[in-house]
Amino acid sequence: MKxxxxxxxxxxxxxxxIAALTKISGIAPVTVWQTETDxxxxxxxxxxxxxxxxxxxxxxxxxxxxxVMQAIKAKAEAxxxxxxxxxxxxxxxEAGLLPGALMRNASLKFVCREVKLEVVNAETDFTRAxxxxxxxxxxxxxxxxxxxxDAETLAAIEGNGxxxxxxxxxxxxxxxxxxxxxxxxxxGNVLGLMxxxxxxxxxxxxxxxxxxxxxxxxxxxxx
Amino acid sequence: xIKARVTVTxxxxxxxxxxxxxxxxxxxxxxxxxxxxxQGKVFDLELATADRAKAESxxxxxxxxxxxxxVIENYTIALS
Numbered sequence: 001m002k003x004x005x006x007x008x009x010x011x012x013x014x015x016x017x018i019a020a021l022t023k024i025s026g027i028a029p030v031t032v033w034q035t036e037t038d039x040x041x042x043x044x045x046x047x048x049x050x051x052x053x054x055x056x057x058x059x060x061x062x063x064x065x066x067x068v069m070q071a072i073k074a075k076a077e078a079x080x081x082x083x084x085x086x087x088x089x090x091x092x093x094e095a096g097l098l099p100g101a102l103m104r105n106a107s108l109k110f111v112c113r114e115v116k117l118e119v120v121n122a123e124t125d126f127t128r129a130x131x132x133x134x135x136x137x138x139x140x141x142x143x144x145x146x147x148x149x150d151a152e153t154l155a156a157i158e159g160n161g162x163x164x165x166x167x168x169x170x171x172x173x174x175x176x177x178x179x180x181x182x183x184x185x186x187x188g189n190v191l192g193l194m195x196x197x198x199x200x201x202x203x204x205x206x207x208x209x210x211x212x213x214x215x216x217x218x219x220x221x222x223x
Numbered sequence: 224x225i226k227a228r229v230t231v232t233x234x235x236x237x238x239x240x241x242x243x244x245x246x247x248x249x250x251x252x253x254x255x256x257x258x259x260x261x262q263g264k265v266f267d268l269e270l271a272t273a274d275r276a277k278a279e280s281x282x283x284x285x286x287x288x289x290x291x292x293x294v295i296e297n298y299t300i301a302l303s
């Protein structure tokens with residue numbers, strides 16, 4: 001699997017993402033700077049977490065207007081898989097590649113802890129190595145992860161199977177509507193989630209529940 | 224030059240936990256009977272044009288493209 005990791009000022013989880021992709025796919029991802037518009041030919045583009053542009057205006061708002069995002073939009077339309085984690089999810093929403101918005105956590109506090117996730121849809125290119133309904137462990141670290149969408153959008157994404165991950169009962173850390181932790185686009189090739197699967201891929205992390213997400217993409221691409 | 228003010232507010236029905244916290248803090252200062260607080264943003268801009276119609280249409284585009292997230296926010300534009 002050939003992958004690319006996007007780098008923007010203020011993103012700080014890029015190294016973790018590069019390490020995870022390298023370990024799981026055996027090939028180091030190429031890195032792409034925010035001003036690049038001619039993207040390499042890859043199977044998967046990942047926007048990692050962090051605090052792009054200091055979260056100014058709204059989380060991900062400035063990053064979403066950088067030249068690289070137009071190029072990513074074009075790649076997504078052409079069917080290339082795109083994954084956004086944490087700030088990467090916020091950027092994908094701000095760029096209009098995913099439905100909804102992420103708001104300040106209901107508690108108003110930054111949450112940094114482990115949660116449990118339910119795999120709601122295991123028939124996506126990002127989750128087929130999981131079982132439907134499987135409960136996995138995953139760390140979260142964010143201040144603005146409170147998923148919101150208007151009633152019509154919410155009904156549409158629930159009905160289309162676009163809700164991919166939900167916080168398991170009792171572990172919603174941020175007040176997200178319907179406990180939504182991760183959503184994909186209608187076409188199924190763009191996924192965003194607040195939790196950090198790249199931080200739970202090997203014994204040294206204390207578990208490897210996040211590994212199957214990357215393994216799913218690998219399998220699909222190898223197939 | 225035209226000076227403008229853009230006000231961005233949360234749409235009705237969008238929860239505002241910050242507004243709620245501010246409401247609580249006002250209550251603890253003894254300001255009773257304050258409700259419905261919604262936090263928003265104000266942008267003051269200077270536009271290098273004398274064409275008010277163009278300024279207005281540019282500002283609308285700026286709001287749609289960047290200043291507001293129209294999934295959750297409304298905006299108003301005022302020219303001085």
